[in-house]
Amino acid sequence: MRKVITACAVPVLLLAAACGTKDHADSSATTTVVTKTVTATAPAPTSAAPTTTATQPPPVATLPSQYVGKWPGHTRQLNLNSDGTGSLSVFSGAMNGTVWDVTWTGSGSGIAVTLVRKTKVVGDGAPLYYPGQVLTGALSSQDGGQVVTLAGVTYCDDTAGRAGICGA
Structure with a gap:
Protein backbone atom coordinates (compact mmCIF):
# COMPACT_ATOMS: atom_id res chain seq x y z
CA MET A 1 0.00 0.00 0.00
CA ALA A 40 3.79 0.80 4.21
CA THR A 41 4.85 -2.77 4.85
CA ALA A 42 2.97 -5.38 6.81
CA PRO A 43 4.64 -6.29 10.08
CA ALA A 44 6.23 -9.70 10.18
CA PRO A 45 4.15 -12.30 12.03
CA THR A 46 5.25 -12.71 15.61
CA SER A 47 4.08 -16.30 15.89
CA ALA A 48 3.43 -19.22 13.60
CA ALA A 49 -0.04 -19.57 12.11
CA PRO A 50 -2.28 -21.88 14.12
CA THR A 51 -2.39 -25.46 12.95
CA THR A 52 -5.79 -26.73 11.92
CA THR A 53 -6.76 -30.34 11.51
CA ALA A 54 -9.75 -31.76 9.72
CA THR A 55 -11.88 -34.02 11.85
CA GLN A 56 -13.52 -37.07 10.41
CA PRO A 57 -16.97 -38.18 11.53
CA PRO A 58 -16.96 -41.34 13.60
CA PRO A 59 -17.22 -44.47 11.52
CA VAL A 60 -20.73 -45.67 10.93
CA ALA A 61 -21.39 -48.94 12.67
CA THR A 62 -22.12 -51.80 10.35
CA LEU A 63 -25.58 -53.24 10.78
CA PRO A 64 -25.54 -57.02 10.42
CA SER A 65 -28.14 -57.65 7.70
CA GLN A 66 -29.12 -61.06 9.09
CA TYR A 67 -30.91 -59.23 11.96
CA VAL A 68 -33.05 -56.99 9.72
CA GLY A 69 -36.70 -57.98 9.75
CA LYS A 70 -39.59 -58.96 12.02
CA TRP A 71 -38.90 -61.29 14.92
CA PRO A 72 -42.15 -62.32 16.65
CA GLY A 73 -42.70 -64.29 19.81
CA HIS A 74 -45.74 -65.03 21.94
CA THR A 75 -46.84 -61.61 23.36
CA ARG A 76 -43.78 -59.85 21.94
CA GLN A 77 -42.21 -58.67 18.70
CA LEU A 78 -38.86 -57.17 17.69
CA ASN A 79 -38.73 -55.21 14.40
CA LEU A 80 -35.28 -54.19 13.16
CA ASN A 81 -34.96 -51.86 10.15
CA SER A 82 -31.92 -51.61 7.87
CA ASP A 83 -31.34 -47.96 8.94
CA GLY A 84 -30.65 -48.89 12.59
CA THR A 85 -34.12 -48.07 13.91
CA GLY A 86 -36.93 -50.35 14.94
CA SER A 87 -39.51 -51.19 17.57
CA LEU A 88 -39.91 -53.59 20.46
CA SER A 89 -43.31 -54.73 21.70
CA VAL A 90 -43.45 -56.54 25.05
CA PHE A 91 -46.73 -57.66 26.64
CA SER A 92 -47.62 -59.47 29.83
CA GLY A 93 -50.75 -61.23 28.63
CA ALA A 94 -53.05 -59.50 26.17
CA MET A 95 -53.99 -56.53 28.34
CA ASN A 96 -50.71 -55.06 29.64
CA GLY A 97 -47.83 -54.09 27.41
CA THR A 98 -45.47 -51.44 26.10
CA VAL A 99 -44.25 -50.62 22.60
CA TRP A 100 -40.85 -48.94 22.30
CA ASP A 101 -38.97 -47.08 19.56
CA VAL A 102 -35.45 -48.53 19.46
CA THR A 103 -32.13 -48.04 17.75
CA TRP A 104 -29.77 -50.92 17.15
CA THR A 105 -26.26 -51.70 15.98
CA GLY A 106 -23.85 -54.57 15.66
CA SER A 107 -22.01 -55.35 18.90
CA GLY A 108 -19.22 -57.89 18.78
CA SER A 109 -20.75 -61.05 17.32
CA GLY A 110 -24.28 -59.92 18.23
CA ILE A 111 -26.38 -56.77 18.48
CA ALA A 112 -27.12 -54.01 20.97
CA VAL A 113 -30.67 -52.61 21.05
CA THR A 114 -31.24 -49.28 22.83
CA LEU A 115 -34.73 -48.41 24.08
CA VAL A 116 -35.38 -44.83 22.98
CA ARG A 117 -38.95 -44.00 24.07
CA LYS A 118 -42.29 -45.57 24.79
CA THR A 119 -44.71 -45.12 21.90
CA LYS A 120 -47.64 -47.02 23.38
CA VAL A 121 -48.65 -48.31 26.81
CA VAL A 122 -51.57 -50.71 27.12
CA GLY A 123 -53.15 -51.28 30.53
CA ASP A 124 -50.46 -51.30 33.19
CA GLY A 125 -47.75 -51.57 30.56
CA ALA A 126 -44.80 -53.91 30.84
CA PRO A 127 -42.49 -52.36 33.45
CA LEU A 128 -39.55 -54.57 32.51
CA TYR A 129 -37.62 -51.89 30.65
CA TYR A 130 -36.71 -48.17 30.88
CA PRO A 131 -35.59 -45.47 28.39
CA GLY A 132 -31.89 -45.63 27.53
CA GLN A 133 -31.58 -49.27 28.53
CA VAL A 134 -29.36 -51.31 26.21
CA LEU A 135 -30.33 -54.92 25.56
CA THR A 136 -27.71 -57.18 24.00
CA GLY A 137 -28.39 -60.30 22.05
CA ALA A 138 -27.24 -62.77 19.46
CA LEU A 139 -28.55 -64.87 16.60
CA SER A 140 -28.62 -68.64 16.71
CA SER A 141 -30.08 -71.52 14.70
CA GLN A 142 -32.69 -73.72 16.35
CA ASP A 143 -34.90 -76.40 14.83
CA GLY A 144 -34.08 -75.25 11.30
CA GLY A 145 -34.94 -71.60 12.00
CA GLN A 146 -33.24 -68.46 13.27
CA VAL A 147 -33.71 -67.11 16.80
CA VAL A 148 -32.62 -63.77 18.24
CA THR A 149 -32.12 -64.02 21.98
CA LEU A 150 -32.23 -60.49 23.41
CA ALA A 151 -31.67 -60.04 27.16
CA GLY A 152 -32.72 -63.66 27.69
CA VAL A 153 -35.96 -63.36 25.68
CA THR A 154 -36.32 -65.20 22.36
CA TYR A 155 -37.64 -63.75 19.10
CA CYS A 156 -38.07 -66.14 16.15
CA ASP A 157 -38.22 -66.18 12.38
CA ASP A 158 -41.23 -68.02 10.89
CA THR A 159 -39.53 -71.43 10.85
CA ALA A 160 -38.44 -71.31 14.50
CA GLY A 161 -41.82 -69.83 15.44
CA ARG A 162 -43.69 -72.77 13.85
CA ALA A 163 -41.43 -75.11 15.82
CA GLY A 164 -42.70 -73.48 19.05
CA ILE A 165 -39.33 -72.04 20.09
CA CYS A 166 -40.82 -68.61 20.87
CA GLY A 167 -44.01 -69.67 22.67
CA ALA A 168 -47.54 -70.57 21.68
Whole structure:
Protein backbone atom coordinates (compact mmCIF):
# COMPACT_ATOMS: atom_id res chain seq x y z
CA MET A 1 0.00 0.00 0.00
CA ARG A 2 1.39 3.42 -0.90
CA LYS A 3 0.53 6.64 0.89
CA VAL A 4 1.31 10.03 -0.54
CA ILE A 5 1.81 12.88 1.87
CA THR A 6 1.71 16.37 0.43
CA ALA A 7 2.86 19.43 2.32
CA CYS A 8 2.27 22.88 0.91
CA ALA A 9 4.00 26.06 1.95
CA VAL A 10 1.69 29.04 2.31
CA PRO A 11 2.35 31.74 -0.23
CA VAL A 12 4.29 34.47 1.36
CA LEU A 13 4.04 38.03 0.23
CA LEU A 14 7.30 39.71 0.68
CA LEU A 15 7.41 43.39 0.70
CA ALA A 16 10.63 45.12 0.74
CA ALA A 17 10.94 48.82 1.06
CA ALA A 18 14.01 50.83 0.49
CA CYS A 19 14.76 53.27 3.17
CA GLY A 20 14.23 56.86 2.17
CA THR A 21 13.02 56.22 -1.41
CA LYS A 22 9.66 56.16 -3.08
CA ASP A 23 10.45 52.99 -4.96
CA HIS A 24 9.28 49.76 -3.45
CA ALA A 25 10.83 46.49 -4.15
CA ASP A 26 8.84 44.11 -6.27
CA SER A 27 6.51 41.73 -4.33
CA SER A 28 6.12 38.18 -5.35
CA ALA A 29 4.25 35.10 -4.12
CA THR A 30 5.90 31.73 -3.95
CA THR A 31 4.22 28.33 -3.53
CA THR A 32 6.30 25.36 -2.55
CA VAL A 33 4.94 21.82 -2.78
CA VAL A 34 6.81 19.02 -1.07
CA THR A 35 5.79 15.45 -1.89
CA LYS A 36 7.05 12.45 0.01
CA THR A 37 6.13 8.86 -0.86
CA VAL A 38 5.87 6.43 2.04
CA THR A 39 5.51 2.71 1.41
CA ALA A 40 3.79 0.80 4.21
CA THR A 41 4.85 -2.77 4.85
CA ALA A 42 2.97 -5.38 6.81
CA PRO A 43 4.64 -6.29 10.08
CA ALA A 44 6.23 -9.70 10.18
CA PRO A 45 4.15 -12.30 12.03
CA THR A 46 5.25 -12.71 15.61
CA SER A 47 4.08 -16.30 15.89
CA ALA A 48 3.43 -19.22 13.60
CA ALA A 49 -0.04 -19.57 12.11
CA PRO A 50 -2.28 -21.88 14.12
CA THR A 51 -2.39 -25.46 12.95
CA THR A 52 -5.79 -26.73 11.92
CA THR A 53 -6.76 -30.34 11.51
CA ALA A 54 -9.75 -31.76 9.72
CA THR A 55 -11.88 -34.02 11.85
CA GLN A 56 -13.52 -37.07 10.41
CA PRO A 57 -16.97 -38.18 11.53
CA PRO A 58 -16.96 -41.34 13.60
CA PRO A 59 -17.22 -44.47 11.52
CA VAL A 60 -20.73 -45.67 10.93
CA ALA A 61 -21.39 -48.94 12.67
CA THR A 62 -22.12 -51.80 10.35
CA LEU A 63 -25.58 -53.24 10.78
CA PRO A 64 -25.54 -57.02 10.42
CA SER A 65 -28.14 -57.65 7.70
CA GLN A 66 -29.12 -61.06 9.09
CA TYR A 67 -30.91 -59.23 11.96
CA VAL A 68 -33.05 -56.99 9.72
CA GLY A 69 -36.70 -57.98 9.75
CA LYS A 70 -39.59 -58.96 12.02
CA TRP A 71 -38.90 -61.29 14.92
CA PRO A 72 -42.15 -62.32 16.65
CA GLY A 73 -42.70 -64.29 19.81
CA HIS A 74 -45.74 -65.03 21.94
CA THR A 75 -46.84 -61.61 23.36
CA ARG A 76 -43.78 -59.85 21.94
CA GLN A 77 -42.21 -58.67 18.70
CA LEU A 78 -38.86 -57.17 17.69
CA ASN A 79 -38.73 -55.21 14.40
CA LEU A 80 -35.28 -54.19 13.16
CA ASN A 81 -34.96 -51.86 10.15
CA SER A 82 -31.92 -51.61 7.87
CA ASP A 83 -31.34 -47.96 8.94
CA GLY A 84 -30.65 -48.89 12.59
CA THR A 85 -34.12 -48.07 13.91
CA GLY A 86 -36.93 -50.35 14.94
CA SER A 87 -39.51 -51.19 17.57
CA LEU A 88 -39.91 -53.59 20.46
CA SER A 89 -43.31 -54.73 21.70
CA VAL A 90 -43.45 -56.54 25.05
CA PHE A 91 -46.73 -57.66 26.64
CA SER A 92 -47.62 -59.47 29.83
CA GLY A 93 -50.75 -61.23 28.63
CA ALA A 94 -53.05 -59.50 26.17
CA MET A 95 -53.99 -56.53 28.34
CA ASN A 96 -50.71 -55.06 29.64
CA GLY A 97 -47.83 -54.09 27.41
CA THR A 98 -45.47 -51.44 26.10
CA VAL A 99 -44.25 -50.62 22.60
CA TRP A 100 -40.85 -48.94 22.30
CA ASP A 101 -38.97 -47.08 19.56
CA VAL A 102 -35.45 -48.53 19.46
CA THR A 103 -32.13 -48.04 17.75
CA TRP A 104 -29.77 -50.92 17.15
CA THR A 105 -26.26 -51.70 15.98
CA GLY A 106 -23.85 -54.57 15.66
CA SER A 107 -22.01 -55.35 18.90
CA GLY A 108 -19.22 -57.89 18.78
CA SER A 109 -20.75 -61.05 17.32
CA GLY A 110 -24.28 -59.92 18.23
CA ILE A 111 -26.38 -56.77 18.48
CA ALA A 112 -27.12 -54.01 20.97
CA VAL A 113 -30.67 -52.61 21.05
CA THR A 114 -31.24 -49.28 22.83
CA LEU A 115 -34.73 -48.41 24.08
CA VAL A 116 -35.38 -44.83 22.98
CA ARG A 117 -38.95 -44.00 24.07
CA LYS A 118 -42.29 -45.57 24.79
CA THR A 119 -44.71 -45.12 21.90
CA LYS A 120 -47.64 -47.02 23.38
CA VAL A 121 -48.65 -48.31 26.81
CA VAL A 122 -51.57 -50.71 27.12
CA GLY A 123 -53.15 -51.28 30.53
CA ASP A 124 -50.46 -51.30 33.19
CA GLY A 125 -47.75 -51.57 30.56
CA ALA A 126 -44.80 -53.91 30.84
CA PRO A 127 -42.49 -52.36 33.45
CA LEU A 128 -39.55 -54.57 32.51
CA TYR A 129 -37.62 -51.89 30.65
CA TYR A 130 -36.71 -48.17 30.88
CA PRO A 131 -35.59 -45.47 28.39
CA GLY A 132 -31.89 -45.63 27.53
CA GLN A 133 -31.58 -49.27 28.53
CA VAL A 134 -29.36 -51.31 26.21
CA LEU A 135 -30.33 -54.92 25.56
CA THR A 136 -27.71 -57.18 24.00
CA GLY A 137 -28.39 -60.30 22.05
CA ALA A 138 -27.24 -62.77 19.46
CA LEU A 139 -28.55 -64.87 16.60
CA SER A 140 -28.62 -68.64 16.71
CA SER A 141 -30.08 -71.52 14.70
CA GLN A 142 -32.69 -73.72 16.35
CA ASP A 143 -34.90 -76.40 14.83
CA GLY A 144 -34.08 -75.25 11.30
CA GLY A 145 -34.94 -71.60 12.00
CA GLN A 146 -33.24 -68.46 13.27
CA VAL A 147 -33.71 -67.11 16.80
CA VAL A 148 -32.62 -63.77 18.24
CA THR A 149 -32.12 -64.02 21.98
CA LEU A 150 -32.23 -60.49 23.41
CA ALA A 151 -31.67 -60.04 27.16
CA GLY A 152 -32.72 -63.66 27.69
CA VAL A 153 -35.96 -63.36 25.68
CA THR A 154 -36.32 -65.20 22.36
CA TYR A 155 -37.64 -63.75 19.10
CA CYS A 156 -38.07 -66.14 16.15
CA ASP A 157 -38.22 -66.18 12.38
CA ASP A 158 -41.23 -68.02 10.89
CA THR A 159 -39.53 -71.43 10.85
CA ALA A 160 -38.44 -71.31 14.50
CA GLY A 161 -41.82 -69.83 15.44
CA ARG A 162 -43.69 -72.77 13.85
CA ALA A 163 -41.43 -75.11 15.82
CA GLY A 164 -42.70 -73.48 19.05
CA ILE A 165 -39.33 -72.04 20.09
CA CYS A 166 -40.82 -68.61 20.87
CA GLY A 167 -44.01 -69.67 22.67
CA ALA A 168 -47.54 -70.57 21.68
